[in-house]
Amino acid sequence: MKKLIGIIVSIIIVGGVLLLVSSNGIINLGSTKYYVKTVSKYKDITSENSGGYNTYEYKINGYDKDGNEKLITFITSKILKVDRYLKVYVKGEKTKSYEEVEIKELPDKVKEIYKLN
Structure with a gap:
């Protein structure tokens, strides 16, 4: 069960980073x-x-x-x-x-x- 939660959390984090990058979020920071x-x-x-x-x-x-x-x-x-x-x-x-x-x-x-x- 802990492995499954770890995998889900990892997917959410990676998805969030990809979303920021794809919408120019990181490029436009600052x-x-x-x-x-x-x-x-x-x-x-x-x-x-x-x-x-x-x-x-x-x-x-x-x-x-x-x-x-x-x-x-x-x-x-x-x-x-x-x-x-x-x-x-x-x-x-x-x-x-x-x-x-x-x-x-x-x-x-x-x-x-x-x-x-």
């Missing part, structure tokens, strides 16, 4: 969230050393939940659709990840900046 509105301006930084993958660099002003502005630089493998909103996770000067969000998910201060109220 990051600050900024919100950006995508633009059409980007730099194609694809090189011969990229292994055949396209690489694009965006530099966009982003805002944290309190409305504080920061120039966010991040790289993506696709050209982003214009006028979409992203939540960008930044730690120091490094962008960890990003995800598209709906307008209703933006903090009130960010909505005010983008005149969405």
Whole structure:
């Protein structure tokens, strides 16, 4: 019986860790969230050393939940659709990840900046 409980607890722990990793939980630990509105301006930084993958660099002003502005630089493998909103996770000067969000998910201060109220 103790073995069975040990196995079940181990499965729960491993499942929890996998869930954190798969949802970018560990990657984004200690990051600050900024919100950006995508633009059409980007730099194609694809090189011969990229292994055949396209690489694009965006530099966009982003805002944290309190409305504080920061120039966010991040790289993506696709050209982003214009006028979409992203939540960008930044730690120091490094962008960890990003995800598209709906307008209703933006903090009130960010909505005010983008005149969405």
